[in-house]
Amino acid sequence: MNSTRVARAIVISSALMAAFGWATITTPMPVAASNNPLPAGLNFGLGNDPGDLLWMTSSGVPWKFRYTYLSAGVNTGNGWETWNTPAGQYASYYMTDSAVNGYLPVFSYYELLQSNPSSGSNESDRDFSNLNNTATMSAYYANFTLLMQEAHSFGGNVIVHVEPDLWGYLEQRAAGASPATLSASVASSGNADLQGLPNTAQGFAYALLRLRDRYASNVTMAIHDSLWATSRDLAIDTDPALDPNAVADQAGGFLNSLGISSNPYGSAWDLVFNDVADHDAAWYGDNSHWWDRTNSSLPNFARWLAYMARLHADTNRALVVWQVPVGNQYFLTMNNTNGHYQDNRAEYFMSHPSDLQAAGIQAVLFGKANGGQTNYTDDTGDGITNNNGVPTSGYQCNGCNSHASTVADDDGGFLRMAVANYYGPNPAPVPGPGGAYHPVVPQRILDTRTSLGGHPGRLGGGQSLDLMVAGQAGVQANAIAAVLNVTVTNTTSAGYLTLYPSGAARPTASNLNWVAGQTIPNLVEVKLGTSGGVTIFNSQGLADVVADVEGWVAAPSSPAGPDGLFKALQPARLLDTRDGTGGYQGPLGQGAALHMQVLGRGGVPGAGAEAVIVNVTVTNATATSFLTVWPTGGSLPTASNLNFTAGQTIPNRVIVRLGTGGQIDIYNHAGSVDVVVDVNGWFTDATAGQVGAGLVPLSPYRILDTRSGVGGFGSPVPGGSSIALPVAGKGGVPAMGSATPPRAVVLNVTVTDTTAPSFLTAWPDAITRPWTSDLNWVAGVTIPNFTVVEVGANGDVDFYNHLGSTDLVVDVVGYYN
Template identity: 50%
Template sequence: MTSSGVPWRYRYQYLAGGVNTGGGWETWNSPSGAFATLYMNDSDTHGYIPVFTYYELLQSSPSTGADELSRDYSNLNNAGTMKAYYTNFALLMTKAKSFGKPVVVHVEPDLFGYMEHKAAGGDASKVSASVASSGYAGFTGLPNTVQGFAWGLLSLRDAIAPNVILGTHASTWASGVDIGMNTDPTFNMAADADKVAAFLGSAGVSANTHAGTFDLVFNDVSDNDAGINGRWWDRTDTSLPDFQQWLTWMTELRAKTARPLVEWQVPVGNQYFDTMNQSSGHSQDNRAEYFLSHASGLQAAGIIAVLFGSGGNGGSTYTDAAGDGVTNPAPVSTFQCNLCNNHASAWSDDDGGYLRIFVGNYYTGTPATAPDPPTNVTAIAGEASATLSWKAPFSDGGSVITSYTVASSPATAPVTTPASARSATVTGLVDGTSYTFTITADNAVGPSQPSSASNAVVPGRGAYQALTPARIMDTRLGTGGVPKAPIGPGQTLNVKIAGQGLVPATGAIAVVVNVTATDATAPSFLTVWPSGVPRPLASNLNWVRGQTVPNLVEVALGSNGFVSIYNAAGSVDVIFDVAGYVATPTATPPVAGLYNPIVPNRVLDTRIGIGSPKAQLCAGQTISVHITGTPNIPSSGVSAVVLNVTATNTVVAPSFLTVFPTGSVRPLTSNLNFHPGQTVANRVIVKVGTGGSVSFYDAKGHTDVVADVAGWFTDGTTSAGGSLFLGVTPARILDTRSTTSVGPGSTRVLTVAGRGGLPAMGDAVPPTAVVLNVTVTNPTANSFLTVWPDGSTRPLTSDLNYRPGLTVPNLVVVRVGGSGAIDLYNAAGSADVIVDVVGWYG
C-alpha cells in the first residue's frame, strides 16, 4: 500500500480462525492478541485508520450444520462457544483501548443476513442465541437472542474501548431476494431495504437498552470478481442487474438506519490491464472502475468509504498473490469491456495496478468532497437553551474540517463552532417546547449532509415529583435489566431510568436516586452523568476496599432516558434507589413540585431529644419525625423535604437506615450504610407522609440519628411559590487540592452563579438554589463541613462528617446567597474540598 504512492485512508484485515480452535487471530503473534496491536500500530505509522473485519463465529467449533446459516446458528446457541467468543471480542476491545486512537471493527459479515432468514419476518429478538446463558461475566441481564448478542458486543465496546467505531453488516440478500442479481424492473428496492434496515434496527442499530448503538453499516457487492461468479452489473445502467438499483437500495438503507455506509471488500479485478486474463488470481470485474468514476453517486447514497479487497477463492488481489508474474498474456474481453484489457502491464502485480493508478488519480485529480456528517448527536436541555455534543465525521472528504453548524427544529438561529469543538450551546429557545437538532460539518468544499437528528429535549426548568423510594437497579442481582455482575475497572454501565420505579417512561428530565457502592475490591470513585454526552471530570461517590458507601445523586436524564455510571478502579456493585424525578417543563408553570430553600435547620437529634425522645434507635426500630410546621417549613402545602441525615455513635453491629414517608409501607431501600464507630451523613429527598412526618428505620445495632432540613417542595394545595429544577452535565467549580486547603475553623466563600452551567445572578432567571456534589479529601482531623447561603449566619448543622484518611462525598442542595455565592466551613484540622455542580433551582 505504501509503495503505491496512493494516500489510502483505511487498511482492513480479517480477524478469523475461530475463538476456540487454537488457531484464531489471538494466536498469530505472542502474547495473546499481539497481532491486533501490531496491525494497529503499523497502520497508524503509515497514516491509515485500521479496520478489522471480525469474522470468527463461523470458523469456531463445533460449527455443526449443512450450510453456513446452520453452522452460525448452532454456534450462536452453544454456551461454551459463545463464552469463548465474548472473551475473544473483549480481548480485541482491550487491545483497541490500549491503541487509543480510532479503530473500526466490522462485526460478522453475513451473520445478520442469515439471522434475518432465520427470523422469517420477525426481528432479532425472536431468534435465539446464548448471551446470558453463556455464563460470560457481565451479560447476566441480557436476553438470549440475536438482539442480546448485538447488545452484548456493543456493551463491551462501550465499557472497554469507546474509541472503537463499531459496524454491523447489511447483506443485499438478507430479505430473501438477492437484489444484486435482480432483473425484475417492478421490484421495490426501497421496500426491500426497509426490511433489512428494520432487522438491523432490532439488532443494535436503532436502540440498545444496555449500551450504545452501532456507528456504521457495512455492505458488500459481491463475494468475488464477476469474472468468477458471473455477477456482472451493467456499467451503463440501462439493463438489469445494474448499479443504479443497488444505489437505490443503499440510499434507502442509509435513510432508515440513519448510519453512514461503508462498501466493503469491493473486488479488485478490472478490465483495463491485459493481465486480467481470467486465470486464477487474474479475474475481471467492473465495480472498481464504476465506483471511481461515480464517486459522487456513492456519496449521495450515504456511502462514506470504499474498501477494496479480494474475497479469496482465486479472485484478483492487490498484489501478485499467485506469484506467477503474469504480465502480458493475450487480452480477454468479456461482458461490456470498457477499456478492453489492452493496456500493457507496468508491474508484475497489475491486478492491483489499476487501483494504484486510478485511486491515485482520484485523490490527486479529483476535487475533495464535503465531509461525512457528524455522529452520536446528543442534546441536554437548559434554560431557554440546549447543549449539544457529537463525534467527528468518519471522513473529512479529503479536506480539513473548518467548522460545525448546529440547526434546530423548530428553527432558530444556527450556531457555528470551530473545527476543534465537539459541543455547542443553542440559546434563544422557548421553554416548554420540544426541539431536535442536526449538525453539519464544513470543509473547503462545503457542508456535509445533516447528521441524524438528536434526541428530543424540552428546554426549561421542571417541577419535582416525590415518590415512595423504590429499588430500580442492583448489579448484585441484575435488577433493572443490567448484567448481574459488578462494574469493572474503567468500565461504564448505562442504566435505564425512564419507566422504572414509577418514573414515567416519558415526561421526566432528571431523577433523584440514592446510589450505593458495595463489595468494592479497590479504592475508587463513581461518576454518574447523562448518557450520550462525554464523561465529565466529576465524581459522586468515593470509597476504599470493603466499604459500603451511599450518596444521593440528582442527575439529568440523557439519551433515551438513560444515565451512565463509570467506575475508576477495581470492581464494585452499585445499587440505585429512586426517590423522585423532575417533570418535563411545560409552557404554563406548575404549582406543585416547586422548591423553597431555607437556611438549614435541625429537626432531629436523638442524642439530645430534638424531634424524638433522647434515645438511640435500636435494631428494627422505626421512629416518625414531624417535619411540617418546624422553623421555615409551613404546616401545610408540603409534598417533600430535603434533609441531611447523619448516623453517629453506632454500636453493636453494622447497619443501614431507611427514610420514608410516614404511613406508607417501608420500602426495600436504604439511605445510609454505616459501621460501629463511624459518623456517616447522606442527603435525603423524601416525600412527606401522614401528619407531615417522615419515618426513620434502623436495621441493626443501636445508632443516633441527626437530620437537618434544607428546603421543601410545594404540593399544589396552597398559593406558595418556589423554584423549578434544571440539571446540567456535572462540572467541577472548586478543587482546593490545586490551591489551598480549608483550615480549622475557617470559611471558604464560593461563587456558584454564572459557573458550571449555572446562570448569573443578573440573568433573566437567576439561581435560587444550587445542587452540588461536595467531596472532602485529605482531612487531618475528625471534623465536619457545613454549607450554607453566603450572607447568612452559619447554622448549627453539618453536611459532611469525616476523619483522617477518608474521602467523603455528599450531595448538597443549598440556597444561593444574594451575592451568587455559598459558604463552606471546616470545623477542625485542614481538608481539601471538591465541588461539582449538577443542577440548579430558579
C-alpha cells in the first residue's frame, strides 16, 4: 500500500477459523453503459461475518448489503475455500444466509497479496511478483473459478469486489501508461479458459471478467478505486491547488482501460468501489486523517464528493463506498480507546444522503478494516459503556459526544440508530398465524348519499366516520379484517381517504386519492378494531363515500379448515377485449355482461379454488360508467368495482368468489369499454388436504415514499426502470428468516407527479417481470390501487414504471404467511 497508508490486515471469519469549488477541466469521454444491479437510490450495508449475522438481523434496520472478505491466499492451504467443507462451501453458506435475510451478498476477494510466495519489500512489489508467478496465478484462476461456480449454484445476484489495493498499486507502477504495459501471467498460467488473452495487467482484468462470463453470469463484478492510486492521496492531501476533477480523470482513465470502457474478450466491470480510510481517524493520534465536516479546510468531504461525482461521470458506473469507518462523535462510549475510536464519516454520510446520491453513490458499506478499530458489535466485550458520563474531546469536538448509549455496541449504537432513521421508523414484526379469507357476494354497507350505514351527507375535510363491519353483510362477529370496495364521489377538492382500525391512532397512509369532481374506487383490506369497526378519515373538502363488502378474514383461533387460504401466483392475463384474450373480442357494451372462465387458467387450478384476486382495468371508455364483478350464476348485486369517465384508463383490484363453472361475470353500466383482467392469486375451497397462507392484517404503515426518501428511494422512478423494495422486516411484516416469513404482502400503491401516460407492474424480486399491470394512468394524475403481491425469496418486491417518471408511495396493510 502507498507509504502514507497503513496496511490492511488479513481478515478471516472468526466463526471459522470516507466549500471548495474546483474548475472543470476536460469533458469526460462517454463510456459504455453496464447493467446496474443495485437497487435504486442510496442504500446501506455492513461488513458482517457469519458470527455477527444475528446482530444484523436483530438490529431492526433493513440493511441492503452484507459483505465479507475471501482471503488468506490461493495456495496456502488456509484460504477461504478451506473454511468449510466441501471446498467453497463457506461462500455458499454466506450467499444463502444473506439472501434468506434480504441482504445482497458481497465478497471482497483479497487473495493475491496473501498467496505464496509474495516476494518483495512492500505490498506493491509482493502483489506484482505474485501476478507474474505462473504457478501462483494458475492457482489463483482456479480459486476464482471455484468462487464463480459457487455463485452460479447460488443463482441470485452476488457482488464480487476484486482485489482492493491491487489496482492502485498497478496504476502507480504504470506511471501514467496503460495497464497493457505491465506484465502478468494470464494465458501463460496454463488455464484453458484464458488462452488467447494477453499476459498483461490489462489481460488479468479481462481474465476475471471472462471467468465471470463463462461460469456465473449472475455475478456483479466490481473493480476498486483507491484514493491514493494517482500518488496524490485525496484522503489526506491539504494542497488547495489539488483539483479533484483532474485526479478523478486520471483514476477513471486507468480503470476504464481495465475493462470498463471496453473489453474485446467479454463483458465489462459493473461497479466501482472506493474506500475512504483504513482506520478510524482518531486512531492515528493526530489530525492528519480527519475530514473537515464544515468543508472550510482540507481534507474535507466536499472535495471528496467532487472527486466521486467526476469518477462516476468518467466511468459511467454506480459507485459503492466500502469499508467506511464505524466511529462517531455522538456517544459517550467513543472515548478513543481500543474499539471506541472516534471518526466523523459515518455521521456526515448519514446527514448528507442526498449529496452522496447526487455524486453517483448508490451504496455505503460500513465496516472496520483492522484490529482495534470501532465496530458496530460489542467486539471488546465491555458491554454498555458511557465513560462515566464524561465526554471525550477530539477533532472539531469539544465534548460533543455527550449522548448516553443504551446498547453494548462499541459505537454506542450509532449505526443502528442513524441507518434506521434513514429508512424510517419501523414497527415491530407482527407474527402469524394468519386467518382464512371468506368471500361474500358484494353488498353495500355504506352510502353517505342515502344515509346507508348511519352517516347522512358528505364527509367533511378533517372529519372521520366510524363504520361497523363485523356482523354485517355476511361478515362474522369474530372477523379480524374485511375487504371493502370503497368509492368517493361528489368531491369538492383534491383529497384522500385513510381507513384504519377503529380505536387506533390514525396512520400516515392513504387508500384513495382524488381531485375535485372525480369519482374513484379502490379495494381496501383493513384490520378491524376491537369493536369490529373501521374508521374512515377524509383529508379535505367534501366527499360522498360508498363501501361495498367483498369478504372477511377469520380469526386464527377460529375452527381451522382447508378453505380461505391464499395461494400467490405470478401475474397472468386472463382477459383483454382489445385483442381477444379470454375469448371476447371488442368492447363490452352498455348494459352488457360477459362470463369469464377463471378456473383452470393463469395458474388457477382446475379444481379447489373458491375465490380469486384479479386486477381489472378499463380503457377506451365512451361514457361515464361503472363495472360490477360477481360470481357467475348469481344476481347482479347493487355494488360497483370500478367507476370511470369517458376516455379514462383506470384499474382496480377485485377479490371475487368463483361462481358456476369456475366463472365470474363482469357488467358494464353505460357506453362501451374495453376490459383487461390479470390474475395474481386464489383462495382454497373446502376440499380436504389443501394448504396455503393466512392473512395477518396490520395497521397501515408507509414503507415507501419517493417524494421524501422514506424507504431509501428519494427520487421519481424513471420510465423503463424498476426498483426493488424491501418489504420483509418492514411495517410489521416479519423478516424472511423469522419463524413466520411472509409469502405475500398486501399493499396500497399510489402513483403521483406522473409525467406521461404509463403503467406500473409489481412482482416478486429476482424473477422475470410479467407482462401485466397494476396501475394505469395519464400524465398529471394521482391514482392508487390495492395490490397483493408475492414476496421474492430475498424479501423484496419489484415495481416497474413503463414511461415518463412517477413518484411512488407504498403502504403495507397486511401479509400472508
